[in-house]
Amino acid sequence: MSAGLHGAVVPVARSGEAPPARLSRPDRRPGLVLNGTRRSFTPGSTVYAHSEPAEFIYQVVSGTVRTITLNREGRRIVHGFHLTGEIFGHEREKHHHSSAEALERTCLIQCPKSLANSNADAAEELWSSLLLSRDRTAERVMYIIYGSAFEKLAYFLVDLAWRKDSSGRIDLPMSRYDIGDYLGLSSETVSRTFTAFRTRGLISTNARQVRLLSDDIQRMGARLRADEDDAAVRPPTLT
Amino acid sequence: MSAGLHGAVVPVARSGEAPPARLSRPDRRPGLVLNGTRRSFTPGSTVYAHSEPAEFIYQVVSGTVRTITLNREGRRIVHGFHLTGEIFGHEREKHHHSSAEALERTCLIQCPKSLANSNADAAEELWSSLLLSRDRTAERVMYIIYGSAFEKLAYFLVDLAWRKDSSGRIDLPMSRYDIGDYLGLSSETVSRTFTAFRTRGLISTNARQVRLLSDDIQRMGARLRADEDDAAVRPPTLT
DNA sequence: CGCAGTTTTGATAAAGCTCAAGATCTGTGG
DNA sequence: CCACAGATCTTGAGCTTTATCAAAACTGCG
Numbered sequence: 001m002s003a004g005l006h007g008a009v010v011p012v013a014r015s016g017e018a019p020p021a022r023l024s025r026p027d028r029r030p031g032l033v034l035n036g037t038r039r040s041f042t043p044g045s046t047v048y049a050h051s052e053p054a055e056f057i058y059q060v061v062s063g064t065v066r067t068i069t070l071n072r073e074g075r076r077i078v079h080g081f082h083l084t085g086e087i088f089g090h091e092r093e094k095h096h097h098s099s100a101e102a103l104e105r106t107c108l109i110q111c112p113k114s115l116a117n118s119n120a121d122a123a124e125e126l127w128s129s130l131l132l133s134r135d136r137t138a139e140r141v142m143y144i145i146y147g148s149a150f151e152k153l154a155y156f157l158v159d160l161a162w163r164k165d166s167s168g169r170i171d172l173p174m175s176r177y178d179i180g181d182y183l184g185l186s187s188e189t190v191s192r193t194f195t196a197f198r199t200r201g202l203i204s205t206n207a208r209q210v211r212l213l214s215d216d217i218q219r220m221g222a223r224l225r226a227d228e229d230d231a232a233v234r235p236p237t238l239t
Numbered sequence: 240m241s242a243g244l245h246g247a248v249v250p251v252a253r254s255g256e257a258p259p260a261r262l263s264r265p266d267r268r269p270g271l272v273l274n275g276t277r278r279s280f281t282p283g284s285t286v287y288a289h290s291e292p293a294e295f296i297y298q299v300v301s302g303t304v305r306t307i308t309l310n311r312e313g314r315r316i317v318h319g320f321h322l323t324g325e326i327f328g329h330e331r332e333k334h335h336h337s338s339a340e341a342l343e344r345t346c347l348i349q350c351p352k353s354l355a356n357s358n359a360d361a362a363e364e365l366w367s368s369l370l371l372s373r374d375r376t377a378e379r380v381m382y383i384i385y386g387s388a389f390e391k392l393a394y395f396l397v398d399l400a401w402r403k404d405s406s407g408r409i410d411l412p413m414s415r416y417d418i419g420d421y422l423g424l425s426s427e428t429v430s431r432t433f434t435a436f437r438t439r440g441l442i443s444t445n446a447r448q449v450r451l452l453s454d455d456i457q458r459m460g461a462r463l464r465a466d467e468d469d470a471a472v473r474p475p476t477l478t
Numbered sequence: 479c480g481c482a483g484t485t486t487t488g489a490t491a492a493a494g495c496t497c498a499a500g501a502t503c504t505g506t507g508g
Numbered sequence: 509c510c511a512c513a514g515a516t517c518t519t520g521a522g523c524t525t526t527a528t529c530a531a532a533a534c535t536g537c538g
Contacts, residue, residue: 092370131331145423
């Protein structure tokens, strides 16, 4: 290894090294694996609040949920947006360490924690949903740390389009504030970046409806979608 | 809730609301719960590389490991530092999505994935180690997004001191580059911030030995350590 | 129709990145 | 034990990105 004992000086990935990490998308979406009660939530309503006892795991049947926390100064972090099929609400301790709020009309399966582990299928899905959300966070951290506002928003839109399975046509359930608090940008910068995309013909917008137009954005999506579990085999098709 | 339908305008946490999220430290450290082969690693050596088959889970017996990935431009992200007792290496798919490297002389237990789930105790510990690392990342994201260089480094040092159980006296196994790539700072800024801390009498340093001196840093540590699982019960003692 | 909340746009300032150059440290071999 | 080389750390100067503050336009819902 020529990059120093501690490998710190790695300004550019050299060929022959491991390809850069990208989130490989799961090949299938989980069905409704959790058993439990169905509950409906109106836009803006709280699924669970910070510090409440954590008794349930949730799976989204329809709609969108955001999980958030506030830092010491009252600044908000959006930890994730949870779309149809996705599972959220696992906690390490007896109480919730975040709050979960419905962004639109939302239907959830509410599954008691005990029940979630009794079923082998569900337990397996629970484990892999946690790993997926970890990997999603890891990828987001990458963009938060090194990405420009431009890259962050492009990543966000393409990722969302993929997860919603909506080829290039997204109905955003979240505000510019939400997106900002998710990507580490101010809502103003998010708005300005939307405008910049629109100006350059990359997207068209109508309020919260977004259509991804140009390949400059779609191509990034292709790159995200291209890698399956065989990343070790294929040559890294970068740049 | 008066902060708008989508709860976006929350400039400051008002009293009566949920206290800001902080990572509650686990009340006990895991023992050596994983069974498997012990392996030793020299400083700078690779435990596993990106894209390699993921066959094992690891637990640190002694030493320190960092897990990293590179982004498309070759910039490095340090996802975590793994200290004595800590478990790492769980993957969602068949291959590793990060690389793991020993930072110093390090001894690990290498546990085959199959074996890890056979033992109920180990499976439980595996689950909670994954949740803990998720919570750790969530806290770090908070600092990456909203923290100044000052706050990031203070958080880093105090957290490390706590995890090493070394009251105010740390031997850093990682470089300034590593710290920067973990906190989203350039190594220069990390260095400058160390200097600023030293100048203000908050710490003293001798190469990679750090001693936390002033309460301005220790107090933040106390705050981190103060909250157990009863966060819902006690009044928030903030500021 | 009006209001609260959201989005957009503009102007300004500051934090931290980048580039650059020394200084210091660590391990190695003579 | 010393000298050397590679790596790491420190410090400086300038610049860019984006946060912040401010205000106007828009939107949706009651």
